[in-house]
Amino acid sequence: MNxxxxxxxxxxxxxxxxxxxxxxxxxxxxxxxxxxxxxLKKPSRVPQFLIILRWIGGMGEHDVRLRILNPDLNxxxxxxxxxxxxxxxxxxxxxxYQFVNFAFAGSGVYWVEISVNxxxxxxxxxxxxx
Numbered sequence: 816m817n818x819x820x821x822x823x824x825x826x827x828x829x830x831x832x833x834x835x836x837x838x839x840x841x842x843x844x845x846x847x848x849x850x851x852x853x854x855l856k857k858p859s860r861v862p863q864f865l866i867i868l869r870w871i872g873g874m875g876e877h878d879v880r881l882r883i884l885n886p887d888l889n890x891x892x893x894x895x896x897x898x899x900x901x902x903x904x905x906x907x908x909x910x911x912y913q914f915v916n917f918a919f920a921g922s923g924v925y926w927v928e929i930s931v932n933x934x935x936x937x938x939x940x941x942x943x944x945x
Contacts, residue, residue: 823874823875824873824874824875824876824877825872825873825874825875825901825904826873826877826931826932827870827871827872827873827877827899827901827908827931828870828871828872828873829868829869829870829929829936829937830869830870830871830872830907831867831868831869832866832867832868832927832929832937832939833848833851833865833866833867834851834852834853834864834865834866834927834941835848835849835850835851835852835864835865835867836849836850836852836863836864836865837849837850837863837865838865838867838911846867846869846909848867852864853941853942854941854942854943854944855919855941855942855943855944856943856944856945857919857921857922857943857944857945859918860916860917860918861914861916861917861918861919862915862916863913863914863915863916864913864914864917865911865912865913865914866881866911866912866914866927867909867910867911867912868881868909868910868911868912868929869907869908869909870899870901870907870908870909870910870931871901871904871905871906871907871908872904873901873904874901874902874903874904875900875901876898876899876900877898877899877900877901877931877932878896878897878898878930878931878932878933879896879897879898879899879910879929879930879931880893880894880895880896880897880929880930880931880933881893881894881897881910881912881927881928881929881930882894882927882928882930883925883926883927883928883941884925884926884928884938885920885921885923885925886921886923886924886925888926891920891925892914892917894912897910919943921943922943922944922945923942923943924940924941924942924943925940925941925942925943926938926939926940926941927939927940927941
């Protein structure tokens with residue numbers, strides 16, 4: 816009998832979304848987040864930050880997209896689709912987005928919009944204060 820790899824595609828779910836200053840992985844594969852935050856004080860530019868998404872529970876190849884919307888819900892950043900591959904439901908996949916010298920024009924609630932396979936999955940608030 817000739818067995819082929821499964822081409823089944825099951826939509827994943829978001830295990831976590833972390834905003835932080837730096838990210839690393841231990842030799843054992845554990846994620847390490849440095850400078851985790853849930854809001855920002857408005858400088859003219861943020862020198863560096865990362866958004867880390869971890870997907871799990873799905874199977875197959877999926878397109879993940881991240882956008883940042885301003886308080887008026889206008890797009891100020893759009894990342895091209897990033898492919899993640901989940902060979903089985905128990906294995907996760909990460910998508911890491913790095914931002915350098917990113918400008919937030921004013922204070923208010925910005926939104927990090929996450930899409931999977933061209934469907935909006937979540938919109939996470941990121942308040943920016945004066």
